[in-house]
Amino acid sequence: MLKVTLPDGKVREYSRRVRPADVAADIGPRLAKAVLAAEVDGQLIGANQPLPADGEITLRLITDKDPQALDLLRHSCAHIMARAVMRLFDGVQLAFGPTVGDGFYYDFQMEHKLSEEDFAKIEAEMARIVKEDEPFERVEMDRNEAVEFCRDLNQLLKVEHLEETLAGERRVSFYRQGEFVDLCRGPHLPSAGAVGAFKLMSVAGAYWKGDASRQQLQRLYGTAFFQKKQLDEHLKRLEEAKRRDHRLLGKQLELFMIDPEVGSGLVFWLPKGAVVRRELELFLYDELLRRGYQPVYTPVIGNVHLYETSGHYPYYKDTQFPPIEMDDGDRYLLRPMNCPHHVKIYQSKPRSYRELPLRLAEFGQVHRFEQSGELNGMVRVRGFTQDDAHIFCAEEQVADEFRGCLEMTQFVLKTLGLNDYRVRLGFRDPAQDKYVGDAATWQRAEEALENVCRGMDLPELHIERGEAAFYGPKADFIVADCIGRQWQLGTVQLDYNLPGPDRFDMEYIGADNAPHRPVMIHRAPFGSFERFVGMLIEHYAGAFPLWLAPEQVRVMVVSQKAEDYGRRVERRLAEAGLRAGGDYRAEKIGAKIRDAQLELIPYMFVIGGREADEENVAVRDRIEGDLGTMSLEAAVERLKKEIREKTVRSKD
RNA sequence: GCUAGCGUAGCUCAAUCGGCAGAGCAGUUGAUUUGUAAUCAACAGGUUGUGGGUUCAAGUCCCUCCGCUAGCUCCA
Structure with missing residues (x-):
């Protein structure tokens, strides 16, 4: 006997073995037709997967009204696309085909080079599959059996996946649709016909299992909806994003330029763009002074030795402009960040606890040699100016100082009408070894940071492991612009490591007349002026508020x-x-x-x-x-x- | 860096099968003196990203490099 509790609290009992589809049919013929999947005790399963024979479960039937339904549809559409590609081309090896943000993709390894010219053909084949409306059929088998099965199908990437990542699984599932079978956890739509509208979007390269040292696959992106109208709206939103593209607006409105002869990723602020930036600088400057920061100016290059001490040089060697070698053997690095120079100011004389917190601010220009494929208008560049500052404080001041930084960032975002943002706490992933400092120090820093944030009513605060800087945990502001795109902008980072004995070995004399080690906070409400203004151009679609407008x-x-x-x-x-x-x-x-x-x-x-x-x-x-x-x-x-x-x- | 696509006037784009590089806007000059989203006309504007190759002939086909775009990998 199975006892099924529905979301409205009603309970149904079954002595025979049933599927969610049967429960739906019991409730009514309309629901029977509409049901796509079900959530059983919070877990998503297909509409035709059998429910347990007895026990008690809560069941929520999912129709196209549910937010999860779209993912389900797109996942199934990825299979439909893969099936179409396999019908049209020979020797197709399937990799992965998940849903993403606003669509789905499928990675293939195949001889034929896919291009947009193939899209019409693939879409026509997909339309045929949707029209045939064949069911997605779930097939479960033992993993060992599955390995053989995939080998027979000549799906060697799947064999590799089963033998490596899924080595610990006993049973795995496949989904079959006509001649097409794919290793897949599911669930899927009952049948292909529910896919109302789809479109292939682009083709790109992607590495097998996201690993740049492995072979590169061909990734086909698409999107799908239940109704044509929703697809049209989606395409309209993409048009809107295109209309706001800061690269086009920047050119049209003469805000900035990039000259390939000077160098990729090096931004020229034209007179009108310079006005916007200067207004933002003045605004921040005022705010910094009000909050007890002291502006400084420091050199844009420094001896490599300095960055070896900080740890930046060895960690980020590949993404820096190579050092300038002098005849006498000295090597200078175009600075990739400002902190070592601010540390030098701190260390320029003995410090007393009475001077702390010492807050040094600089709109510091830095250079990083980003890979050519990463460059993008103003938002990803090789030379940029951080609205940077470093706070040196005593351990007991950390909470107040960190809070002050978060509050300043909130104030700045609010002033610019950026009210939709979330805060991500980037913590260390203990499984990775890219961090400096010992575990106890990290734990202390992460706890301090989390306590401050929990006490502050920050929107959508969440922790992400592996997102920390190499020297400490951080809080990033992820801002959504007015059409919902997300930008990682401001950041506040806590650092117990650079001041430490292995790095800069900093100290101050405490009230007890003994030396103590300060704590550092790195913070930048904008991140960089380039990236921030690029985002602002898109957010305002080029129409700045009066105080920022180049010509008012x-x-x-x-x-x-x-x-x-x-x-x-x-x-x-x-x-x-x-x-x-x-x-x-x-x-x-x-x-x-x-x-x-x-x-x-x-x-x-x-x-x-x-x-x-x-x-x-x-x-x-x-x-x-x-x-x-x-x-x-x-x-x-x-x-x-x-x-x-x-x-x-x-x-x- | 990798994969794919793209590169024609300041901008947006055209040029059929390889057969005289073209239009609109912007610019300059002249006329017009205007009341809330485009006045008219004339002129000027090009080594078709770079270097090479195939051909009687290359914007168009092939190769090299550079740049851009999308995605992947990376992001102190």
Whole structure:
């Protein structure tokens, strides 16, 4: 006798052996048709997998309304795609085919080089499979038997997987659909027909088991939905992301450039982009001073020896510009981070406990030789400027200091209208050996960090093992922009190791007149100006809030007769500290407005004979349109207020 | 770095089977003097990313290098 408890609390009892599909059929014919899978005591199984013969279970039937259903659909669609590829090409070896973020992929090893030209053919074959609507049939067998089975199918990657990763399993499952069989944990849709809409997205290389030393496979990406309409919406979102691409907007709006002759990944801030950056720098600077930081400036290169001491050089040798070798044998490294220089300032004289916490801040330019394939506009570059600071404090000050750093980051994000973020605690993965320092120190640091964070009401705080820096645990802010894409930006890192005896061997004299070791905190609310501004361009779709806008107001004259008054208005705006431009071309006013709108200039002051007579301006807002006529002084005040308050406004 | 794709005017793109490199926007000049998202006209703009090869003939086909894009690996 099986007792099944449904989510509404109702209980059903069965003396015969049933499947979730049977339970659904009991409840009603509509549900019987709609059921795709089930959650049994929290575990996902297929609709046609048998339930236990007796005992008590809770059962939740899954239909296309459930969030998990989409993953199920996409996983099945990955099988459908693999089946189509195997029908079309010879000698296909299957690797893995999971779901990811907004779709799925399948990795293949095969002779034929897949390209986008093959997509139509593959999609047509997939459509045929979906139409045939054959069931996904689960087949279980012993692992040993499975090895032979895969060998017979000539699926050697699967054989390897069974013999290595799955060596500990006794039984494994396959899913069969017509002539197609694939080693797979499942579950799957009852049959292929539920796949309403799908599309192949791209083809790329991927390493077998994610290991760059192993062979490279061909990865085919696709996405799928229950309905065509949902697929169309998804494609529209991708278009929207493309429209916001900071590389295109950066070029269009003349914010930054990269010149291949100068070097890949080296950013030029053009005058308009430089305004955005400078405003952000001033904003941070103010905030740093308010919070007791002391700005410093340090060299952008340093003796390699320094980075050997810090441990950075050996750890990151491959991703640094190689050292500059001098005739006398000295070797200098383009600095890949700022901390060693700040440590040197700390060590430039004996320190007393009275000086702590010592907070040294620098917008420090650093260089890292990222692999060419990693470079991406402003968000992944080889030279960038961190909004960096290092806090040297006594152990008992760590909690307060760390909290202060997190609060500053929260304040900065809030000011910019970035309200959707989560905090990830990156801890050490004890199984890896890429860390410096002993286990006890790490434990102490991780506990201190976690305690601070738990006491702070940080959104979606979660721990990830293996995400720590090599010298200590950290808290990263992962920010979602207005269309939901996630960016890892600000970071606060706790460091008991660099000050330690094996590294810089730092100390201060305590109240007890004995030497003590300080603790270091590394922190950067933006991360880097390049990456942060790249993200901001996409977040705002190039339309910056007034306080950041390169050109805040454009004065435009209805006819050239009003030019004199227009230029007076422009001068008055400049006097008031506003960034104003003027348009005195022999164009119609409509054309000037259009150009200013396309340049995303927040305000337009339209000026003709009527305004000139009364010292007025007709104000047009980029978002709201015509705001009517007001006195020049009232308009100036209105803009100054918006700047002072750093108001973030958007069209949507 | 690896796999695949792409590279034509400042920008967006065209050029059939290998057969005279072209358009719109931007720019310059001239006309027009305009009231809330494009006034009209003329002019100018190119070693088709680089170097080589095949061919009577290469933007187009082949090879090399450079760069870009997507993904993989990496990210102090």
